[in-house]
Amino acid sequence: MVESSLKEATNLLHRHHLKATKPRIKILHYLMTHHDHPTAAMIYDALSNRQPTHRATVYNTLNKLVTAGIVIEIRNGDEAIHYDYFIRPHFHIICTKCGKIADVFYSNSKKIENKMRQEAKKQTGFIPSASHLEIYGICPACQKVNISKYR
Numbered sequence: 001m002v003e004s005s006l007k008e009a010t011n012l013l014h015r016h017h018l019k020a021t022k023p024r025i026k027i028l029h030y031l032m033t034h035h036d037h038p039t040a041a042m043i044y045d046a047l048s049n050r051q052p053t054h055r056a057t058v059y060n061t062l063n064k065l066v067t068a069g070i071v072i073e074i075r076n077g078d079e080a081i082h083y084d085y086f087i088r089p090h091f092h093i094i095c096t097k098c099g100k101i102a103d104v105f106y107s108n109s110k111k112i113e114n115k116m117r118q119e120a121k122k123q124t125g126f127i128p129s130a131s132h133l134e135i136y137g138i139c140p141a142c143q144k145v146n147i148s149k150y151r
């Protein structure tokens with residue numbers, strides 16, 4: 001199981017014309033199997049207790065994966081950038097209390113974003129190149145905290 005997804009990570013790197021070095025495979029595999037939007041520090045901590053990995057290697061690798069379009073960066077309002085394996089497109093809802101980032105899979109969202117870009121072009125004459133939709137709210141855990149606080 002683990003072996004086959006290590007292989008998947010290797011293949012994915014090759015398909016994006018990236019050299020499949022050991023640290024790259026490990027970092028990509030970590031993101032393929034963890035969907036909690038970790039920061040670079042979290043990835044470093046998780047990987048370095050098995051085998052020493054350099055902090056700079058983690059940062060450089062993440063930047064390479066982002067440039068290749070395999071991984072995206074997400075900001076939730078805290079200092080750190082969060083990372084997400086992004087082969088299956090989705091958007092995010094972010095808790096404004098604790099910063100939790102949750103995945104939302106909704107097949108219409110691409111269509112809606114395309115329409116928004118078309119409309120932006122029509123109204124402004126800009127040539128749109130990208131768009132990024134995010135939803136903010138209060139996560140279930142923070143809702144519970146608030147209820148008990150105000151009760």
Ligand code: ZN
Binds near residue numbers: 095100138139
């Ligand atoms: Zn929350």
Ligand code: MN
Binds near residue numbers: 090092102
């Ligand atoms: Mn996500």
